Amino acid sequence: MRLSLLMSVLMLACIALSIGLLAVFPQDSGWVALGVGLMILPVALSLLHRQLQPMMELFRAMGGTVISYQDGDYSFGLHWPRNDELADLVDAHNVLGDVLREQRLDLVQRELLLDTMLQNTPVAMLLIAGKGPIVFANIAARQLLNQGRKIEGHALPDILQHVSPSLREAVEKGGDGLFTTRAKEKGSEGADSENDDEDEIYHLSRRNFSLNGRQHELLLLRHLTVELRRQEVQTWKKVIRVISHELNNSLAPVASLARSATELVRRGQGERLPEILRTIEERALHLESFIQGYARFAKLPAPRPETVRWSEFIRNLQAHTSFTLLAGVPEHDGNFDIAQMEQALLNLLKNAHESGSDPADVNLMIRYMHELLRIDVMDKGCGMSETVMSNALVPFYSTKRSGTGLGLALAREIIEAHGGRIMLSNREGGGLMVSLILPC
Known part of the structure; x- marks a missing residue:
């Protein structure tokens, strides 16, 4: 202007x-x-x-x-x-x-807050630039790997030379998982003389991502010893409650019947003794079956996979329980531990029959999908509520009055030992479907 x-x-x-x-x-x-x-x-x-x-x-x-x-x-x-x-x-x-x-x-405030959170988290965090040096390590990582000293700029293999063999092996092996270190072998981790014989349990997880056009790997090491011990105590308490309840339910009537039998013998009235003894035998057999179920769950061996002909395997299942096979017999042979898989499926088929379903509606389907083996056990019972379904795979959880809560838990242990997973879902129109997903 x-x-x-x-x-x-x-x-x-x-x-x-x-x-x-x-x-x-x-x-x-x-x-x-x-x-x-x-x-x-x-x-x-x-x-x-x-x-x-x-x-x-x-x-x-x-x-x-x-x-x-x-x-x-x-x-x-x-x-x-x-x-x-x-x-x-x-x-x-x-x-x-x-x-x-x-x-x-x-x-700046956000970065300061994030850095404070990362530095003070109990999870040990390591960020590695490709195959290069460590670019970030929080306080927990420094304490775990280098007695609290700075490790940024060092190569991870060099740092691992000074840690426990279990930790070094877990990191070098790759992948996620749990590992255990003993306090005696901690070395640079600082063994505590009071806890020399205690095992320390850690969970290792790793994630890969691209940052500024360069591949990075994030390692997270979480100390789980305290949490697992607390959970172990809670599990033992639950086991003791379940076993105590079952023992009382069996031993109390046995003791009462034994006293009744003693009184009848004293009176010379032995005509009821056979009935009393049969009842005692039934309770004893039930208790034996209960204990054996826990023993099988606790002593489940590692699976021994072998080639399985489906026609023969299905005939053996049908010899123990009834079901309808849908979609026919698969053409390809299976590969799993026959005894363990048979035990898992018999437990699932038994649950299907006890669900209130018509026996004719208890179905089994076996099929191969995208290099996976899928086995479905289906019924037309009352299904499961969300609460029951979220706890159904937890050991010792049961909604049945006489149930042990081990059927589904044992099936889960068997399937996961084979490298697979188990899924539960309610069916449209009523009923439950239990799906076993296994690698071929």
């Missing part, structure tokens, strides 16, 4: 001066025009320089603040005293600086 006004004033002055000179010297119009130009030019240049100099200084200052923004310094601002278009530009520039400064402060 100021430059436009200045140019307009100069043009008007030039025109007025030219008209005045032409009136005085009408015969020399060319020299008059040249003289006017030479008179006006220095004045115009001087005025333009005076007007442009603050603007050029402003542009240089603005360039300096942009460079500061690039370096992460947002503490600079600009001031323009005039009320024109450049004032609007300066205001917008200052607002941008304020926004960037607030965002930077917010980012």
